[in-house]
Amino acid sequence: MQSQGTMCGSCLSDRSGLCSTPAFTHPAAFLRFLSRCNCQSIMVAFKGIWTKDFWRAVSGEYLATLIFVLLGLGSTINWAANQETSPPVNIVHISLCFGFTIATMVQGFGHISGGHINPAVTAAMVVTRKLSLAKALFYVMAQCLGAITGAGILYLVTPAAVRGSLGLTTVNSNISLGHALLVELLITFELVFTVFATCDPKRSDLKGSVGLAIGFAVVIGHLFAIPYTGASMNPARSFGPAMITLNFENHWVYWVGPILGGILAAGLYEYLYCPDPEIKKRLKQVFQKDESGKYREVEQEDIAIMPGSIHAIDLEKSEKKDSFQDSTGEVLSSV
Missing domain, CATH: 1.20.1080.10 (Glycerol uptake facilitator protein.)
Structure with missing residues (x-):
């Protein structure tokens, strides 16, 4: 029994881009499947390091x-x-x-x-x-x-x-x-x-x-x-x-x-x-029900702002947007 297709650009895939690895036929195969599907996330996490x-x-x-x-x-x-x-x-x-x-x-x-x-x-x-x-x-x-x-x-x-x-x-x-x-x-x-x-x-x-x-x-x-x-x-x-x-x-x-x-x-x-007002606003949008009474689908940009989400911060962008910076130009932040 094969697993359902999952987007994984680094896996062996068919033309549709869906992973066709038989993940659940054997525990070892399942672990290999997870490692392939996580490889793209790892690449994103280490983005900006080699600069x-x-x-x-x-x-x-x-x-x-x-x-x-x-x-x-x-x-x-x-x-x-x-x-x-x-x-x-x-x-x-x-x-x-x-x-x-x-x-x-x-x-x-x-x-x-x-x-x-x-x-x-x-x-x-x-x-x-x-x-x-x-x-x-x-x-x-x-x-x-x-x-x-x-x-x-x-x-x-x-x-x-x-x-x-x-x-x-x-x-x-x-x-x-x-x-x-x-x-x-x-x-x-x-x-x-x-x-x-x-x-x-x-x-x-x-x-x-x-x-x-x-x-x-x-x-x-x-x-x-x-x-x-x-x-x-x-x-x-x-x-x-x-x-x-x-x-x-x-x-x-x-x-x-x-x-x-x-x-x-x-x-x-x-x-x-002292929560960020923008984050509170976006979270309210994420957990808002549509006319049918269902929660709307969570999009990728919504996940990036959710508390606790693990994501990489691009070095050049973080210097402009994500740094703690006071009026004297001192920065106590992340890169």
Whole structure:
């Protein structure tokens, strides 16, 4: 028994363009059928990756994360650690360094890559359809490699006597892992919500520097959470020193917490608090009944605007239409 014809331009097909693969005669044949029919979707998902602008953006994420991790972790080095009366770690000093560094990196690389510098921000962009999943994978890899490089450089230039744990984020022994997960979720929620709110192109009341506002959000998160979890707010920031020191104790907390917090913040902002009026209008049209009482047929352009749909964003078009951009030209968005 053959399956019904399905449009698949890359499959073996007859002149009508309908796939005639016998999909259901055997499980293996069925899997081959699915893979052929999905090949076109995969090609669309990776559209725009093999361009100069895209790789410039990916390299920008790598370099920005490298600098952020190098300078941020450097502020945690206790140079008096080899003295008999070593002063305690200065939380304000560390918080300000991380915050001002991220503000500077956003200002410097925002127009190049969008200035994510954080897998949690990248995940938030994916769930709000501002970045394709395929491109997000390259962004996260660049961020992680940049964090490893930054932590590695700091390891090389810092004397072993004062190197310590190299700024490794660890859970306070007085709290549970569940509480640590919640802390990371909340501080990343605060950060990502600030990102979306300060870079919302629908707002006309924004003034000042977007990068500085985001930097302050990072400072606030660190001032609160350093005693609890070390205040990661960024999986790449925790991954870099963990990889260099080969210490991955409770490391999952610093991936699950920030990514969940980022996704939750992005979803609430985009779909509950400040939804795009155009999307709401189109969704009403999609789910509108015709005269016969049936819902009208969903067209391809309708699918592209539905929340949760996975689609690729063309690089050149996204620079003009889909970028978060404020009055100063700073971009914190997707490519």
